[in-house]
Amino acid sequence: MNFDLSEEQRLLRDNVERLLAKTYDFETRRKIAAGPEGFSRAAWARYADMGLLGLPFAEEDGGFGGGPVETMLVMECFGRALPLEPYFATAILSGALLRRAAAAELRATLVPLIGEGKLLLAFAHYEAQSRYLLHSIATTARREGDAYRIDGEKCLVLGGAEADKFLISARLSGATHSRDGIGLFLVDSSTPGLSRRSYRTQDGERAAALSFAALSVPASALICDDAAGAIDAAFDEALAALCAEAVGAMDEALKLTVDYLKTRVQFRVPLGSFQALQHRAADIYVALEQARSMTLFAVMGLSESDPHRRRTAALAAKARINESALFVGEQAVQLHGGIGMTMEYKLGHLFKRLTTIRRLFADTDHCLDQLAESESLLAAP
């Protein structure tokens, strides 16, 4: 057990931190958000140059062989600066799926493209009825000769507005909630029969609703015909990455709050001299550090060979992060007074991102219910 970063890990973190500090301050972010695409192609190219886009992929597939710890470090930096590019959607979530579900030849063609920044991917999975159930898929895929015909609707496809290709989950067989019979298709976004409606989400990022009306894709588009295991694993990785991002955002929110308490003068003294506010700030710190600990727990869980244990760790971490995000976000706004309420100040955006993360993939009640179903979290050493 060792929490120290290796030399390469430290370098990676410092480089990402420096890059974002130099090219992605809050004002820049505002301009990018107001631009036509809502994210920056130039920034994307810089991530490619730095090797971030290929980071989570194995070297034999053309990636840089980073693991969960490296992803955690990058995501924590992203959480502080809140860049708007679909890094999570492409490299983390879709990337995890590709790694687990795609055959070697396909990985060999796609991974270099992703790594060079030439391919934006999004995972079209979530459906209106799913809530937080990962295998709830009503979209169907029927074999018709040497093609598949896909019908259905997907919503809240993260990074879906700008994606060049989609990974689409669709049911080959079985009932809507069945774990069996989920296929995974790789489909070009310009394919006729696929229509996309893009929108902005509360955190300033972009997503899309997709509908497939007799979308016809060649049989070769089916990259995995039993994808539930890969989907589970991909979401476990995605949860850990989101937890790390939230830790970065909370860390930044605490920093802004402490700075504010030290500098804002009311009643002729800095706000930070009031004990009620000192103790609130201490509670924010505790919530943040417990979240950081659970992020490490989730990362640790990703190395578990037993998928059940991995899942439990990811959900446990997500629950803790959700509750910390709520407390830290709300209290940081409260301690800032009016300035915390404005779009012109970074804090509100951190809060909005934290609020988004809380609702992504698993809310606290869902996590707790899932954990309550399973063997005790304390069962292992």
Added chain:
Amino acid sequence: MDLRFTDEDIAFRRELREFFAANLPEALRRKLEQGGKAEKHELVAWTRILNARGWATPHWPVEWGGTGWSPVQQMIFRDELQQFPAPEPLSFGVSMVAPVIFTFGSEAQKKRFLPRIANLDDWWCQGFSEPGAGSDLASLKTTARRDGDFYIVNGQKTWTTLAQYADWIFVLARTDPSAKKQKGISFLLIDMTTPGVTRRPIQLIDGSVEVNEIFFDDVRVPVENLVGEENKGWDYAKFLLANERNGQARVGLSKARLNRIRQLAAAAPGGGAPMRDNAAFRRKLAWLEIEARALEMTVLRVVCSESDEHGQPNPLSSILKLRGSELQQATTELLMDVVGSFALVDVAEAQPAPPDVEWAHGAAATYFNLRKLSIYGGANEIQRSIIAKSILGL
């Protein structure tokens, strides 16, 4: 970064469990599991078993009987003791006064006291708090006036835990009445059988007698029982309190209690179905299990950074006392939830316990007793102030 226990760590855990299972009387294990406490003779016997195995004082320097275990192994040892559950060696001796003695004491003090502490030949208690000096400990009034080769100690200590069993007490007393507050305090070791020392027990809200008042009336303490330098006692006290805070996470105890709650919930009547099937209860239990894991990871972060020897104590350690006490208290509340109204029976008054409430035994007493955790060892409000000041710079 390597977020795994090594194979040796895992084997070590197994070795500990096997040793505890082979050497701890099952009746004592059961008693502890149900929230009971070890009697003096039980703790003495168990400490001697550990000491014979060389495990009574893992964190001491090796020359004085430490095991030389890595910080992670020491953490595993505490965790396994608490989860088993087995009694922990008396903290006032091995974790409070002993580190002060082996860090600041004289050679003669080390030779005289340390082996007896390790073997629990001497039972130690902590004489810091006074009626007028709680959170503001430095306002203490007990005096020690030098008179030849003796100090003459006068004053009163209170909340002294388990002093009813104690052979020795370590005391903060004012040796320089003219100096300001923190200055002028010294750290004295006092034999409880010295004439002029008297004790009065105080009953706590769980019904137990766990703390005492101690009165010092012209008590003659040989100068050789001064630790370190005269008037430097506050430094030693701060050192001691920091050690005390570190041991306060006690995640193993929370884990053990949560496991017990899980077991009880399988049978506890929940109105038609066992409590285990109650959705609200299940969420609470799952939440506290998460909290236990979170705190455990924080402990590991602290423990592993200690091993770096960067010098500075990890500021995270102030979280351990705060969250450790809150988590333990939350588990006792959930234990009350699971036993429901059966917790209301005062089992101490109804011996032998009526069979229908036997299984609920200890729930209420534990709940009431553990309110202390957020009060002693630096109350949680004080911990928050420490975090705000020393970590956040407010």
